[in-house]
Amino acid sequence: MSFIYDDLECVGYLLFKNIKILNANTISSPLTYGFPAITGFTGATHALSRKIAQIDELNHIRLDGVLIACLDCTVRAYRENAYKEFSFVQSRNPILKTGKTAPIIEEGKCHLTVSLMMGVYTDGFLSEEEKDSLKNNALTLLQQQRLAGGSVIEIDKFNPVQFIEAEELNNFTKQLLPAFVLMDAHRHLIEITEQLKQTNPNATALDALIETAVLHHHPDDIGQKWQTTSVKQGRGWLVPMPVGYQGISPVFEAGQMASSRNLEYQSQYVESIYSLGEWCFPHRIDDLEQAFWYQVYKPEQNLYVVAQKS
Structure with a gap:
């Protein structure tokens, strides 16, 4: 079931394993920080779907819905000792064309390692050739775009992306270990x-x-x-x-x-x-x-x- 593509059927899922993201946005809202906002991942899924739809042999496929499993999240923050507050580590931007120093705009960054699952929607059956093409193109496109404001620097070396049939989804729980999955509470x-x-x-x-x-x-x-x-x-x-x-x-x-x-x-x-x-352990x-x-x-x-x- 998709909230966007009601006229299409979910035929499977793409699993991207162990995605390392550099300098993701750790400020999720005006009041919270630590892990990027969920919209950073749903937005990336929608952007990836639009790019795949521009490929001739895959223009009938859409992506919607994302499962977020976090393996590691390191906030770039510093404090002098245990009695002082944390502050975000800031970066110095290059000088302006005029030669003046660029202003520092306070940002909050983190380094992430996550595994993502995305729903695959279409109006018919996907052949093995289409599945292989979808996996290869999705892997290439994902590494070319931003994820939660950060840059993808690495994906699992041995099995970076898998296509999971819709009825076999729960058989791949162990593939998410040892991460924690974000659930609504x-x-x-x-x-x-x-x-x-x-x-x-x-x-x-x-x-x-x-x-x-x-x-x-x-x-x-x-x-x-x-x-x-x-x-x-x-x-x-x-x-x-x-x-x-x-x-x-x-x-x-x-x-x-x-x-x-x-x-x-x-x-x-x-x-x-x-x-x-x-944050739930996948087996729960x-x-x-x-x-x-x-x-x-x-x-x-x-x-x-x-x-x-x-």
Whole structure:
């Protein structure tokens, strides 16, 4: 099932193993950082799909949905000692044509190693020749484009890309090891919100989101030892994350909004939407099909979100 290509059928998946990404964007939203935003991967999937569609023998194939399995994420940050805050490591840009020093625009970068699965959609059967062509072209094109703002510098040397038949998806769980797969955990945000309302009836989902970043220190009954608690205990590896955007203005026609990045499309002012995600070990996921993220547009609510089928 695809949220974009409803008239096409998912016939399989492409698995890109052990992709090393240099200098990916680690700032995922105005409030969160650490791992790139999901839209960095869904956007890369859509860009790859458009490039494949321009190849004559593959113009009937589309890609949609991406499963993100992270093996390593190293944020480029530094602090002098354990009592000081981290700051992002910045780069010095080349001098301008005038010979003056270019200004430093603060950025947050990270080095990633991920495995990605992307859904393959078409209106018919794929021959073995088409599968081989799809794998070869997708591998070449993926290395030529950006992933989450970073540069792809290496893919698995022995088996970089595989085509997985749709019905065999769950047989390839071990191929994702030893990574952790990013899953939607909005249900935990609802549970935590209800838990907070027991002591504060005015608690909101934003309070619950902030609570996931709080550690509570309590003395024991005799006051000799301290205990540390968190609402995340017993709920897995939860992380706050952006899941899309909410429109906060009317939709402007193409070319109407000044300084728009692309004057060919409509524009709208938006704000980030937040929820909770969970890093899960692949063997804890019963159906890998539920782990794919899709771009979803809900015009009646002015929502541009990434979501999983569940």
